[in-house]
Amino acid sequence: MPHTHTRHGSSGDDLCSTDEVKIFKDEGDREDDKISSENLLVEEKSSLIDLTESEEKGQKIARPDHSPVFNKIDTHTHSFNMGYLVSPYSYANGTPSGLPVTMANKMGLPPFFCHNADPLTTPPPAHCGIPPYQLDPKTMGLTRPALYPFAGGQYPYPMLSSDMSQVASWHTPSVYSASSFRTPYPSSLPINTTLSSDFPFRFSPSLLPSVHATSHHVLNAHSAIVGVSSKPDCGAQDTTTNNRYPRNLDTKNSSSTQSNDSKESLNDKKKPHIKKPLNAFMLYMKEMRAKVVAECTLKESAAINQILGRRWHALGREEQAKYYELARRERQLHMQMYPDWSSRTNASRGKKRKRKQETNDGGNNMKKCRARFGLDQQNQWCKPCRRKKKCIRYMEAMNENGPTEDGSGIDEHESQLSDDDDDDYDEDKLGGSCGSADETNKIVDDDTESLNQSMSSPGCLSGLSSLQSPSTTMSLASPINMNTNPATNVLYPATSNALLIVSADQPTIQQRSTSTSGSSSGSTSSISTTPNTSSTVSPVTGTTVPPTNSAHERAMMLGNRFSHLGMGLSPPVVNTGSSKPEPFFQPHSTVCNNAIFSMPSIGNSSVNHSSMPNISRNPIGANPRDINNPLSINQLTKRREYQNVESIEVSDTQTIVAHAATSIIHHVAAHGYRANHSLLSNNFSQHFHQQLTDHMETAKRSESTILSVSTHAVSNSECHKASDPQSNASSKTPSAGASETGVISVS
DNA sequence: GGACCTTTGAAGCTA
DNA sequence: TAGCTTCAAAGGTCC
Incomplete structure (x- = not known):
């Protein structure tokens, strides 16, 4: 376990993580430290959990005063170095991974506070990263109280000049008045009484941030005290405090002021x-939520959390290690503050537990409609789910083969199926190819409903609620993952000649393609085709054509595919009548030969698609923990665009696709395409455009009818901006758009 | 006002 | 010990 980098070479305190140490380094030393500490972090990450456990178990063991952190502080007393509190972590890869807001908040530091700069007037350097919430707290829904409600000359930190005074100030109520600040932990806790004795240990600077934490927006955000926290009798913790943890937590200690039983009982109630x-992950979420919200204009936490979940997985180990470390410190501090506290306390108190126990009775792990079908297929939800009531299918599954308790659920369910799901039945049944066979079988076994409508059920997909319909989902990652739609006889090779852009930091397609069934984890990208028959939209041409599932599917798939240019692009291959589908796109050699686009079938126009196994179901999206699964985000963010897809003649699929694709490419070529992974260049776009154009010319000669597909851009790879007026405006133009992040959607 | 949704991780409980 | 359950944050939505 590395705990070096202390200038004084103090004994290693596990609390002293390398990242933390880096903060105390001078600018000139950070590079070297970064290199070494990164390596150390990797090692640290591997043993982080064990370390955490061991430390937490032994946290009550008295520790020497020669904490390396203190030593570090000693070395920086001249500058009142609390910079580490602001940005203990570097931004080597540009990923904003600064100090989690929680910690920063607890530290009571202004966002712009830097150890060597004016905390309030000097913006942080770019590498420090500015938490997104700083951009516009109001719009992001994050309340942000005054960082330091001091008057100009009351800012406490500058007054500190010595180590101890500095440290003491962190715990001196006079400095952070309880009435003025919200501390993460109650000031009245016994810990204050023992401060003099074991302060160096208990309030090691590594922990100080949380201990002395004063007001901060995050603390507001996570006003941790539930119940009495807002009660007036909670004293300083109520209106003025923003504690995550209550001040009067320990009733034993606070009971001294409440002598009579009535007060105690009342106190228990208000405990x-x-x-x-x-x-x-929670720390990560708190830090990144605002950013995601700002990027995506999504406000629904469920959707945000899905994005965050994916990002969390995409986060480097080093980055995650930082949060693990912070979480460990949080736990340590929490344990120190509330040695008697146990999660059991919370687990046994709430109604939530009771409710969940009820819902979990019967061992039903079925996903509810929302989770099973996602937001874009609410037409497949049961009625109660649409109304955010209890899922009757869920309840039905709970009762296995038996009827629901009142029977209403079944009836309604059946009615629902007959009403809304019949249309999907055939397609799902015929072409319903989604997910692995195992998962499919599992679902079939679990619920007969799956036959009717949940071949695509994310239930087989472990319930990523916002996934595209898995029934029509296929993965680009799998070279053999093709979705043959019998209804239209149009083959969608996942990899045929399409260009698949793989992130450099992600496993190659070949690696991922080895897994053709079952888990979706590791899927780099996917294509989602959602044969939502209910969607009706006016075409750009204004013509109204009866909706065709395949056409809709075509368009949506196209949109999906192009919307994932940054992750993968696989235009459809149209079966032109021959037994073998004709490749729609001919990859350019420059692309085929580019290692970036490494892909088994790229450039191989002779791929025998017909011989390819008919992967029944794309596992993409099956695993909500699949960080590379774009479907969840896609569904969350682009379904509205899809709903604008107008019906298209099946026979015109090729032309339509080409038309739409060309529009997109036009835009890409014109504006340049900056994919998420920065792998697409204008040259590529132009080339791809040329390829599309060539195919279009060919298609036009053979096709008589052309229906147009409107396209518009989506300005974010993960988030749609349907609510964004600009995006909406652009959606009305029959041109494709590419955002700066390189995601294009077609509607 | 509270449940629900959704994510991951930690912790406790149970078999 | 493995598996399951609950809770932590967040905010829109629904009842």
């Missing part, structure tokens, strides 16, 4: 709810 310490 504050001590929340669990945030884990690494």
Whole structure:
């Protein structure tokens, strides 16, 4: 376990992580430290959990005063170095991974606070990263109280000049008045009483951030105290405090002021709810949520969390290690503050537990409609789910083969199926190819409903709620993953001649393609085709054509495919009548030979698609933990665009696709395409455009009818901006758009 | 006002 | 010990 980088070479305190140490390094030393510490972090990450456990178990063991952190502080007393509190982590890869907001908040630091700069007037350097919430707290829904409600000359930190005074100030109520600040932990806790004795240990600077934490927006954000936290009798913790943890948590200690039983009983009723310490992911979420919200204009936390979940997985180990470390510190601090607290306390108190126990009775792990079908297929939801009521299918599954308790659920369910799901039945049944066979079988076994409508059910997909319909989902990652739609006889080779852009930091397609069934994890990209027959939209041409599932599917797939240019692009191959589908796109040699586009079938126009196994179901999206699964985000963010897809003649699929694709490419070529992974260049776009144009010319000669497909851009790879007026405006133009992040959608 | 949704991780409980 | 369950944050939505 590395704990070096302390200038004084103090004994290693596990609390002293390398990232933390880096903060105390001078600018000139950071590079070297970064290199070494990164390597150390990798090692640290591997043992992070064990370390955490061991440390937490032994946290009550008295520790020497020679904490390396203190030593570090000693070395920086001249500058009142609390910079580490602001940005203990570097941004080597540009990923904003600064100090989690929680910690920063607890530290009571302004966002712009830097150890060597004016905390309030000097913006942080770019590498420090500015938490997104700083951009526009109001619009992001994050309340942000005054960082330091001091008057100009009241800012406490500058007054500190010595180590101890500095440290002491962190714990001196006079400095952070309880009435003025919200501390993450109650000031009245016994810990204050023991401060003099074991302060160096208990309030090691590594922990100080949380201990002395004063007001901060995140603390507001996570006003941790539930129940009495807002009660006036909670004293300083109520209106003025923003504690995550209650001040009067320990009733034993606070009971001294409440002598009579009535007060005690009342106090028990008002006993504050001590929340669990945030884990690494929660810390990450708190930090990144605002950013995602700002990027995506999504406000629904469920959707945001899905994005964050994916990003979390996409996060480097080093980055994650930081959050693990912070989470460990949170736990440590929480444990120190509330030694008697146990998660059991919270687990046994809430109604939530009761409710969940009820819903989990019967061992039903079925996903509810929302999770099964996603937001874009609400037409497949049961009625209660549409109304956010209890899922009757869920309840039905709970009762296995038996009827629901009142029977209404079944009836409604059946009615629902007959009403809304019949249309999907054939297609799902025929072409319903989604997910692995195993998963499909599993679903079939679980619920007969799956036959009717949930061949695409994300239930087989472990319930990523916002996934595209898995029934029509296929993965680009799998070279043999093709979705043959019998209804239209149009083959969609996942990899045929399409260009698949693989992130350099992601496993290659070949690697991923080895897995052709079952888990979706590791899928780099996917194509989602959602034969949503209910969608009706006016075409750009204004003509109204009866909706055709395949056409809709075509368009949506196209949109999906192009919307994932940054992750993968696989235009459809149209079966022109011959037994073998004709490749729609001819990859350019420059692309085929480009290692970036490494892909088994790229450039191989002779791929025998017909001989390819008919992967029944694309596992993409099956695993909500699949960080590379774009479907969840896609569905969350682009379904509205898809709903604008107008019907298209099946026979015109090729032309339509080409038309739409060309429009997109036009835009890409014109504006340049900056894919998520920065792998697409204008040259590529132009080339691809040329390829499309050539095919279009060919198609036009053979096709008589052309229906147009409107296209518009989506300005984010993960998030649609349907609510964005600009995006909406652009959606009305029959041109494709590419955002800066390189995602294009077609509607 | 509270449940629900959604994510991952931690912790407790149970078999 | 493995598996399951609950909770932590967040905010829109629904009842």
